[in-house]
Amino acid sequence: MSWDVYSALSSLDPVLRHPSRFSIMTLLILSGPQTEGDIVKKLGIAWGPLTTHLKKLEESGYVEIRRFPTVKGPRTYVFVTEKGVKAYYDHLSKLDDVIQKLRKLSLNTK
Amino acid sequence: MSVDSTLLAERELGGLAEKIIIYRYKVYSASSIALITIATLLVVYSFSITAPYSPIPAILVFIIAFSAPFAIVAILIKTFKKALRSVNLLISTRGRRLNRTRLNVVALLSYTTPFILFYLTSPLPYWETYAWYFALAVANTSMTLFYERYINELLPELSVRVYTVWSALSLLFAPLIAYLALMDPLKAWPVALITYLFATLISSIQEIYRAEKML
Numbered sequence: 001m002s003w004d005v006y007s008a009l010s011s012l013d014p015v016l017r018h019p020s021r022f023s024i025m026t027l028l029i030l031s032g033p034q035t036e037g038d039i040v041k042k043l044g045i046a047w048g049p050l051t052t053h054l055k056k057l058e059e060s061g062y063v064e065i066r067r068f069p070t071v072k073g074p075r076t077y078v079f080v081t082e083k084g085v086k087a088y089y090d091h092l093s094k095l096d097d098v099i100q101k102l103r104k105l106s107l108n109t110k
Numbered sequence: 111m112s113v114d115s116t117l118l119a120e121r122e123l124g125g126l127a128e129k130i131i132i133y134r135y136k137v138y139s140a141s142s143i144a145l146i147t148i149a150t151l152l153v154v155y156s157f158s159i160t161a162p163y164s165p166i167p168a169i170l171v172f173i174i175a176f177s178a179p180f181a182i183v184a185i186l187i188k189t190f191k192k193a194l195r196s197v198n199l200l201i202s203t204r205g206r207r208l209n210r211t212r213l214n215v216v217a218l219l220s221y222t223t224p225f226i227l228f229y230l231t232s233p234l235p236y237w238e239t240y241a242w243y244f245a246l247a248v249a250n251t252s253m254t255l256f257y258e259r260y261i262n263e264l265l266p267e268l269s270v271r272v273y274t275v276w277s278a279l280s281l282l283f284a285p286l287i288a289y290l291a292l293m294d295p296l297k298a299w300p301v302a303l304i305t306y307l308f309a310t311l312i313s314s315i316q317e318i319y320r321a322e323k324m325l
Contacts, residue, residue: 022120029199030127032192082202089203092124095117102117 005105008098015060016091020045021053025062025088028080035075054078062087131196132268133321138193140272140317142186147310149182151303201264208264213257220252236295243280243287243302250277272317279309 016022023043028034034042040050057063062084067076080088198208224245229238254273262268283305290298 019116019120022123026123026127030130030196032195080199085199085203088124092121095121095124099117099121 002101002105005098005101008094008101012094012098013087013091015056015062016087018053020049021057022091024050024053024057024078025080025084028063028078029085029088033077033079035077037075039078057084060084060087128200128267129325131193131200132265133325135193135197135268136270136272136317136321136324138186138190139270140314140321142190143272143276144310144314145182145186147307149178151307152178197261197265197268200267204265206264208261212260216256216260217253220249220256224248224252234291234295236298237291239299240287240291240295240302243306244284246306247277247280247284250280253277269320270317271320272313275316276309276313279312280306283309 016025020043024039024045027039027042036047036050036054039045040047045053054063054065058065061081064079064081065076066079067074194208194210198210201208225242228241228245228248232238250273254277258270258273262270287298287302287305290301
């Protein structure tokens with residue numbers, strides 16, 4: 001792998017590099033705040049890993065987790081933050097850069 | 111290269127999410143104008159048809175006809191707000207901010223001021239039966255200039271044209287309604303009604319078609 005591609009890859013957001021965390025962010029941006037149960041149902045992520053991913057996203061300031069009392073009992077809602085949205089779109093533009101460099105590399109090696 | 115396909119899939123998912131946000135906004139705005147127009151017409155006509163006969167069925171129909179549009183509008187507002195929130199997130203990534211207060215004020219003034227002004231005067235016979243058409247044409251034009259243009263400037267990818275087409279068609283038929291109002295005022299309101307419904311459906315359908323083409 002060339003240095004160029006390596007540096008582009010390392011510039012990607014380490015939090016969003018994980019496919020599950022990327023999917024959680026996509027869902028939150030697309031559909032707005034979700035309960036933890038909704039995320040489990042919609043993305044098919046198990047409860048255990050979901051807690052870990054949400055903790056990482058919250059520590060990075062990309063999501064906010066708030067507990068609300070509802071008629072069916074307390075529900076934990078996950079909200080995307082402005083910082084999270086910005087990081088998500090920065091990540092997408094960096095992905096474009098990486099993909100372009102990888103394509104160039106594969107053309108050169110052919 | 112495997113890393114390439116994973117990254118490509120992620121990028122495609124991100125791009126698709128953006129398209130879905132725009133698609134949803136377009137479809138919601140297009141269907142909401144059609145549904146609200148049809149619901150309002152339902153209220154007006156169900157009442158005017160039943161009222162002359164007996165007061166009790168008329169009141170019942172009025173309650174049902176009034177609650178149905180309110181329910182539709184409540185659902186539409188909820189879903190539209192969701193679509194607008196996602197659009198707002200997209201706008202924020204461009205370093206700009208959607209002024210929601212401005213949008214609310216524009217919508218409120220657009221749909222109240224023309225009605226107040228038009229119904230304060232009565233320049234032609236049976237004016238109150240078709241004045242709403244001119245009031246709505248002005249309201250839609252105001253929404254085109256101060257709402258739709260603003261939101262399209264903030265997010266050019268959105269390129270929503272529902273109010274533009276709606277106001278253009280309403281203004282296009284306005285001289286015909288004015289002519290009928292002068293020549294045969296009793297024919298003005300049914301023609302106004304049909305042309306307004308036509309303008310609403312065309313603007314709604316064209317926006318849904320454009321949204322479908324985008325995906």
